[in-house]
Amino acid sequence: MRERFANDGFVVIDDFVSPEARAALRTRALEIVDATDPATTSVFTTRRDAAARDAYFRESGSTIRCFFEEDAFDERGSLRAPKPLAINKIGHAMHDLDPAFDRFSHDARLDALVRDLGIVDPRVYQSMYIFKQPHIGGEVHWHQDATFFVTEPHSVRTLWFALEDANRDNGCLWVLPGGHRGPLRERFVADGETTRMERLDHTPWPTVGTDALPLEVRAGALVVLHGHLPHYSAPNRSARSRHAYTLHVVDGAAHYDARNWLQRSADFPARGLR
Numbered sequence: 001m002r003e004r005f006a007n008d009g010f011v012v013i014d015d016f017v018s019p020e021a022r023a024a025l026r027t028r029a030l031e032i033v034d035a036t037d038p039a040t041t042s043v044f045t046t047r048r049d050a051a052a053r054d055a056y057f058r059e060s061g062s063t064i065r066c067f068f069e070e071d072a073f074d075e076r077g078s079l080r081a082p083k084p085l086a087i088n089k090i091g092h093a094m095h096d097l098d099p100a101f102d103r104f105s106h107d108a109r110l111d112a113l114v115r116d117l118g119i120v121d122p123r124v125y126q127s128m129y130i131f132k133q134p135h136i137g138g139e140v141h142w143h144q145d146a147t148f149f150v151t152e153p154h155s156v157r158t159l160w161f162a163l164e165d166a167n168r169d170n171g172c173l174w175v176l177p178g179g180h181r182g183p184l185r186e187r188f189v190a191d192g193e194t195t196r197m198e199r200l201d202h203t204p205w206p207t208v209g210t211d212a213l214p215l216e217v218r219a220g221a222l223v224v225l226h227g228h229l230p231h232y233s234a235p236n237r238s239a240r241s242r243h244a245y246t247l248h249v250v251d252g253a254a255h256y257d258a259r260n261w262l263q264r265s266a267d268f269p270a271r272g273l274r
């Protein structure tokens with residue numbers, strides 16, 4: 001597995017998450033959505049007020065927030081679809097703040113896995129529950145996760161858990177095998193009250209139909225990605241959702257960059273995986 005990861009920049013482990021664990025996460029995610037008042041978040045998750053939107057996003061690094069699909073709200077800020085079908089994702093500290101996600105995210109198997117892949121002192125900075133809704137689930141553009149988690153030396157690993165079958169129809173991940181050996185193309189920096197993307201390298205992104213590979217996996221699979229591996233997911237135009245849960249883990253032995261958007265304070269440090 002280590003060799004495959006070194007060559008390809010990713011590895012797929014089938015049957016990692018039990019059906020019971022998948023069901024528990026799904027139930028809890030829907031409870032979180034149910035408890036969210038979309039009226040209070042609409043102003044933050046639409047384009048109308050960029051400053052409020054930025055703040056809502058930045059603060060989410062240390063709490064649990066719901067993000068709705070871009071077109072979920074009408075002109076008056078009301079949801080066009082029921083909440084469970086309009087939600088895009090929940091982020092970004094459920095693994096620390098919600099008991100069900102905390103239980104799932106702290107697992108000796110995960111700790112051993114990332115250590116085997118070269119992380120000396122695993123620290124979980126971010127969790128996301130991604131819904132990839134039927135028909136309207138949006139595209140996630142090509143990116144590398146190290147763009148959002150710069151450390152010196154480079155260290156971020158992504159743990160992506162398929163909570164449902166993921167295939168080309170419902171918007172599975174696509175990757176560029178071996179692409180982790182290429183340069184980091186962009187970095188996302190916090191600059192005072194705002195955030196911005198900086199271009200670091202002009203290497204083109206992969207393309208579907210030439211060099212990109214679809215990662216079609218069954219519910220329960222764990223996909224591990226190297227932080228420099230380009231990946232993307234297409235819009236979901238099918239009638240089936242594609243729920244996934246992700247953790248982003250960096251090495252506490254590496255220097256965590258002060259310009260990363262997600263910063264943890266001394267009284268809320270990023271914990272390990274055990």
Ligand SMILES: O=C(O)CCC(=O)C(=O)O
Nearest residue numbers: 130140145158233244246
């Ligand atoms: O699940 C997806 O569609 C994209 C997830 C992703 O890109 C990530 O977790 O870095």
